[in-house]
Amino acid sequence: MKMTALEKxxxxxxxxxxxxxxxxxxxxxxxxxxxxxRYLDVGCGVGAAARQIAGETNLVVTGIDVDPKQIDTAxxxxxxxxxxxxxxxxxxxxFRDGEFDxxxxxxxxxxxxxxERVLSEMVRALRTxxxxxxxxxxxxxxLAKAARRLIRFAGIPSMNALxxxxxxxxxxxxxxxxxAATVDVIWLKTA
Numbered sequence: 171m172k173m174t175a176l177e178k179x180x181x182x183x184x185x186x187x188x189x190x191x192x193x194x195x196x197x198x199x200x201x202x203x204x205x206x207x208r209y210l211d212v213g214c215g216v217g218a219a220a221r222q223i224a225g226e227t228n229l230v231v232t233g234i235d236v237d238p239k240q241i242d243t244a245x246x247x248x249x250x251x252x253x254x255x256x257x258x259x260x261x262x263x264x265f266r267d268g269e270f271d272x273x274x275x276x277x278x279x280x281x282x283x284x285x286e287r288v289l290s291e292m293v294r295a296l297r298t299x300x301x302x303x304x305x306x307x308x309x310x311x312x313l314a315k316a317a318r319r320l321i322r323f324a325g326i327p328s329m330n331a332l333x334x335x336x337x338x339x340x341x342x343x344x345x346x347x348x349x350a351a352t353v354d355v356i357w358l359k360t361a
Contacts, residue, residue: 190276193305193354194219195226198272200345200356201301203229207271210234212260212292213278217244217253224253229272234258261287268297276305277352285327286335293339293359302341302357308332309351329353 194211203209205228211220214233221244224231233255235241244255258264260275261284273292279285289304296302308329332355336343340361347354 188218190215191218191222194274194276194303195222197274197303197305197345197354197356198223198227201272201303203227203272203301206230208232208269209272209274210265210270210292210295212263212273212275212288213281214244214255215240215278217241217247217255219274219276220244220253220255221247221250224250228252232256232270234260234263236260261291263291263295265295267294268300270295271297271300272303273300274303276303277307279304279306279327286331289332289335290339293341296359298340298359298361300359301344302336302359304332304355304357305352307351308348308353 207229209223209229209231211223211231211233214220214235217233220231220233223229230252231254233244233253235244235255235257236259238257241255241257260278260282273296275288275292279288282288292302306327308327332353336357340359341357342360343355344358345354345356
């Protein structure tokens with residue numbers, strides 16, 4: 171789902187994009203990534219995190235977003251040969267199974283009603299032995315269940331739902347931290 175103009179005004183502010191990019195790099199450093207690994211940023215927006223990761227590592231970075239205007243903005247600042255941006259729907263990733271060593275998303279799944287499908291696609295595109303890095307809002311299970319009935323245009327995951335999907339997908343949690351209603355999780359794909 172594309173963000174509204176009001177949402178874009180908030181999330182595309184330079185201070186906010188710097189914060190998201192710094193957090194993405196901090197989480198990446200919690201993995202044992204290797205030079206040349208392929209990194210996918212799902213819901214990359216204007217590409218701040220993807221640009222910073224491509225600029226500070228030797229990873230091959232691809233950023234995707236459903237909004238062509240966000241991708242146009244991302245491309246306008248992308249002068250790195252190891253950085254590519256594509257318009258793509260996260261519920262139908264156009265990548266081969268296991269194509270990426272790291273798949274990450276930051277503050278994107280709450281914009282997508284079918285966030286479970288997005289996680290499933292991210293896992294599919296991730297190779298065994300690779301890392302899935304997830305940052306977004308989470309809600310208590312009771313609130314997530316009630317909110318899904320009332321707010322059909324948003325993704326409203328609970329930590330229980332995330333953990334359940336991860337376990338079914340063969341993901342082992344290697345890191346988790348919380349800040350208010352936001353969670354950061356890194357999983358290793360074991361199967």
